[in-house]
Amino acid sequence: MGAHTSTVLIETDVVAGCIEEMAQFGAHPVAGMQRVVYTPPWVEACNRYSTWLEAEGVEVRRDAVGNVFGVLPGREAAPSILTGSHIDTALQGGRYDGTLGMIAGYLALRTLKRHFGKPRNTLECVAICDEEASRFHSNFWGARAIAGLIQQGEAESIFDSDGVSLADAMRASGLDPGRIPAARRDDIGTFVELHIEQGPILEREGIAVGVVSAITAIEQKQCLVRGRADHAGGCPMDARKDAVVAAADMIIAITSLAREMGAPGVATVGRINARPGSPNIVAAEVDFTIDVRHPEPAVHEKYSGLMARACQEIAAARGMEFHENLLLYQPATKSTPEVLDVIKGAASDLGITFREMTSGAGHDTQVLARAGIRRAMIFVPSRDGRSHSPDEFTALDDIVKGISTLTETLYRLAY
C-alpha cells in the first residue's frame, strides 16, 4: 500500500457533514457555539462522537473525566499513537476551535481502518472533555486527567458561576470524581493534534498547513499603577500623579518592546480599568493585564523582564508605584523533532503547501508533553485570523488538506 493514498480518501462532503452535525450541539441562540463541559449539549456531542466511532466498528472507551477515546488496537504491544482535540468550545465561540481536531481524528481513524485495517501500534482518537475552561477555572482539565496532573480534591474545590462544584457537575453527567486517577494514561507514545491556527499567518501566506514546532510560553500578569486622585479641574497638569497617563506610557512601552522582540513574540494589554473611574477625577489607580508570549524561553524571559522594568521606570519617574502579580505562566513546549519530521514528510509527499510555525495559543498538546508524550501539531488556516468567535471559519479545501496530512502522518507513525 502506497504511503500517499490517504489524500484521495478524505471526502469533502463527509467532512462538511461532520462539522454540520457537531454544530447542532450547543448552538448559541444568538450566534456561534457554546458547548461547555458537563452540560447537556456537551453530553450529546460526546454521544454523537461515540456513535460515529461505533458505526465504524471502533471500540469506544470513556475515561473517568469524560474524555472519549476511539481505539484501534495494534498488532504489537507498542505505545499508542493518539490524535484528537477538545470537544468543548469557548463561550460564544465558533465551530472549529477544538471541534475540528476531534473530527479530524475520527475521520483519520475511519479512513485508515477502512483502507488499511489493523495498525501496528494501537491507534486512538480522542474527544478531550474540556480545554477552554469556559465553565470552571479548570485549566486543561481533560488533558491533565490523561497526563495524571489533577490534584486530589481539585474537583471539589473548583466552582462554576452558579456555585456548582466541578465534582458535582461530573456526577450530574454520570461520572465519578473519585475515579479521576484512573484516567491517567502511561501507554501513549505520541500525540498529534490538528487545530485551527487562530491567527492570520497561513491565510496571509496562502499556505494550507502549519507544522507547529513549538507552543509559545504564556505569561500573564496583573499590573497596578498607583498615582493620586485629584480634582480634574482644581489640579494643574504639572501637579498630577495621573495613573491613566502613566498606564498609557506603559502600554506604549510594552507595545514597542513587543515589536522589538519580533514575531512570533506578542504582548497584549487586554484589560484596563481606572479607579475611581469618574470623568472629573484624575485616576488614583489603574489596573491592567499584560500577556507576553514567545516560544523561545530565553527571548520570552528577556522581554518580559524589559517590559516590567520599563513600567517600573515610568512609575518611578513620576513618583508613582507599579506592582505586578503573576496570573498565569505556561512554559514553552517544543514539538518532538521526529514527529515534526513525519508531518513535514507527509505534507511534502502529498504536495500540500506547509510551513513550520509556532503556536501563539496554548493547547492540550502542551499538557500531554508534560507526561513525556512525543508530540506535534498541525494547523489549518483561520479566515481573517478569527477565533473564539462565531466568525471562526476554515475553508473546506484547507480542512481536507489538513486532515489528509494528519491521516498520512498517522499512517506513517502507526502502520
Place this chain on the structure above:
Amino acid sequence: MGAHTSTVLIETDVVAGCIEEMAQFGAHPVAGMQRVVYTPPWVEACNRYSTWLEAEGVEVRRDAVGNVFGVLPGREAAPSILTGSHIDTALQGGRYDGTLGMIAGYLALRTLKRHFGKPRNTLECVAICDEEASRFHSNFWGARAIAGLIQQGEAESIFDSDGVSLADAMRASGLDPGRIPAARRDDIGTFVELHIEQGPILEREGIAVGVVSAITAIEQKQCLVRGRADHAGGCPMDARKDAVVAAADMIIAITSLAREMGAPGVATVGRINARPGSPNIVAAEVDFTIDVRHPEPAVHEKYSGLMARACQEIAAARGMEFHENLLLYQPATKSTPEVLDVIKGAASDLGITFREMTSGAGHDTQVLARAGIRRAMIFVPSRDGRSHSPDEFTALDDIVKGISTLTETLYRLAY
C-alpha cells in the same frame, strides 16, 4: 466705623466650633462626610444652620427646594447682597467643600450685624440645598431653583439609585415640588461665594486668598475607539487593530495638548475600559472620557478641537474608528469686574495675601450668573490640593483670612 475693623472680629475658636458642629451631620462611618440632599443628616444640618441664625436674631427663610436664607433687611429698597455656598457634600467627601462657604456666610452676617447693625442693602446668607448632585443627577439643583432654571416636571423625572424621585424625596423632607417656581429670586444683585480652592496653587505659593476672576468652561466627552478583537497569541503585532494601544496613543496626545494649552487649562482621562476585557484577547473597543477645561472660551474651543482631531487621526492611521459623544458642557463664567475689585480692595486693605486665579471646578456662582446676578468668588487653600475626599483640609488661619476678606467685602457692598 473703619472699613478694616472686620479682621479682628472673626474669632478663630468660633470658626473652629462651627466646622466641628456641621461635621456631626452626615459623618461617614469610615471617614469623611456624606451629607446628601433630602436625607436626615441634611435636614439636621439645615436646622442647625437656622438655629445659628435665629440665635443672632437673623430672619430665616426656607424656599421651596430647601435652600435656607438668613436675611438682614436693608435700609433701602435695593437688590440683595447674597453670600453662602452649598450644605450638601460629595459622597464620602470632606468637611470643607461647600460647608465652609455656608459657615463663612453665616459668620460674616453675624459679625456685620453685631458690629454694624442694619445694612443699606438687604444682606443675606444662604445654605444651598444641593450642588454636588451626590444623590440625584440634579445639576446645581439649589442654585437653579434660585435662578429659575428648573424645568417643569424635572423633580418627577430624576431618580436616586433606590428609584426614589427627587419630587418624592422633597415631599419626605416636608417640601412641595409644586412650589419650586416660587423659589426663583429676582431681587438678588450680587453673590459672593467663599469656597475651598480644590487645587494646590494657593498652598504652593503660600497665598491665603484666591480672588476668582472666572470659572472654567467644562466639557466632558465619552469617547469610543473601535478596533478588532483578536487572539492575544494567534495574532501577530503587525496584524492587530488593538483599541487599547490606540487609546494609549490618544491619551498621550491629549495630555501633550493639555500641556501646550497651558495653565489654567487641564484635560483629564478619568475613566477607561476595554472590551471584551480579557487578558488573552486583543481589545476590540475602548471607552474613555475626556474632560477639558479652560476659562477662556476661545482657548477651550481650540484645544478641545485639537484633541478630537488628534484622536481621529490616530484612529484613521490604524484603520480604526473613533467616536465621541458630549456628556456635559458648561460655558465659562467671568466674574463681575466691579465685585472682583471690591474683594481685591478688601484683601489688600486687610493686609491679606491674595492672587487672582480661575476656578477649575464648577460652582453655584456660575448658575446664579446665568440669572444676571453680579458675582465673584473667594478661594481659600486646600492642603495638598485635596478635595471630594475625607482628606480635605484648610488651616484655620487661612479660613479666618478668607472669612475676613468676605466680611470686609460684604461690608463694602452692603453698608
